Amino acid sequence: MTGPFIRPRRLRQSPAMRRLVAETRLHPSQLVLPMFVADGIDAPRPISSMPGVVQHTADSLRVAAEEAITAGIGGLMLFGVPKPEDKDAIGSVGDRPDGVLNRALAALRSDFGDDTVLMADTCLDEFTDHGHCGVLTDAGAVDNDATLRRYESMAVAQARAGAHVVGPSGMMDGQVAAIRDALDAEGFTDTTILAYTAKYASAFYGPFREAVGSSLIGDRRTYQQDPANRLESARELLADLEEGADMVMVKPAMSYLDIVRDVADRTDAPVAAYQVSGEFAMMAAAAERGWIDFDAAVDESVLSIVRAGASIVLTYAAPDVARRLSLR
Numbered sequence: 001m002t003g004p005f006i007r008p009r010r011l012r013q014s015p016a017m018r019r020l021v022a023e024t025r026l027h028p029s030q031l032v033l034p035m036f037v038a039d040g041i042d043a044p045r046p047i048s049s050m051p052g053v054v055q056h057t058a059d060s061l062r063v064a065a066e067e068a069i070t071a072g073i074g075g076l077m078l079f080g081v082p083k084p085e086d087k088d089a090i091g092s093v094g095d096r097p098d099g100v101l102n103r104a105l106a107a108l109r110s111d112f113g114d115d116t117v118l119m120a121d122t123c124l125d126e127f128t129d130h131g132h133c134g135v136l137t138d139a140g141a142v143d144n145d146a147t148l149r150r151y152e153s154m155a156v157a158q159a160r161a162g163a164h165v166v167g168p169s170g171m172m173d174g175q176v177a178a179i180r181d182a183l184d185a186e187g188f189t190d191t192t193i194l195a196y197t198a199k200y201a202s203a204f205y206g207p208f209r210e211a212v213g214s215s216l217i218g219d220r221r222t223y224q225q226d227p228a229n230r231l232e233s234a235r236e237l238l239a240d241l242e243e244g245a246d247m248v249m250v251k252p253a254m255s256y257l258d259i260v261r262d263v264a265d266r267t268d269a270p271v272a273a274y275q276v277s278g279e280f281a282m283m284a285a286a287a288e289r290g291w292i293d294f295d296a297a298v299d300e301s302v303l304s305i306v307r308a309g310a311s312i313v314l315t316y317a318a319p320d321v322a323r324r325l326s327l328r
Ligand code: PBG
Pocket: 121, 123, 124, 125, 126, 133, 169, 170, 204, 205, 206, 207, 208, 220, 275, 276, 277, 278
């Protein structure tokens, strides 16, 4: 009697066997929940393209944060949504202590202290009336170095408000070094920088624009990376590490798993990946039509991002994934 001598199916025969030999293990503490907090609303406002995700009020944010932390997730990434009339050309609300994001950071820091890792998006697009991630020249181009001055001020304001981590997501050259210097000069030497190292100009950010009420005209292709490029991310990584990045991030995640793997292979720093709004929306929309099982698809996608090399995953599904992990 002859048959296959090598039978890989032996290791797949039961849940217990599969659990024993699993190569990738996910823990709730690896998950970070991005959250939106809006000014001037008196009830949470649903984001239609992201079922279950809302713009929070200051109060609902605290409740939802508490639930997420109880589910065991590792951190929160906060985005602020100012009132439309508060937006201006330089995103003034971003670094005002009474700006929506900085107030929310202060509230969460006082609620949770050091029990969770509080992260802040350090970028101007939520706060500018033109929707770009930086300030503009008279000719309408995004002015790299003038934008750095704005990021410095924002990062310091966020650290002062209570952020443990600042996340510069604007892809300006030199943003990590500029922010590191500014934080250190103000005594925030422990404030950690999660650098958006490889951030691509992606169609998958679509629903985010609704989430933050962004009014972007044009696109971000002069500052975010071309999806065609892989080696460019390696150069961005070297620059960010030299400039003092503590953690590095790839974004989006699912269409860029090769980049996640490259970055993980090239650095010993913690690697994060951001499963962005459009990735979440795709799965939610397909599930609404009964075409895929949402929970299973989300769990598989997050596991795949970790398998590709990320040790931290930002996902809008973080609390649910965490709760399912804890049940297992
Ligand atoms: C910029 C920023 C964006 C996202 C996070 N930070 C939008 C953009 O770059 O256009 C997108 C996140 C998502 O799509 O979930 N501040």
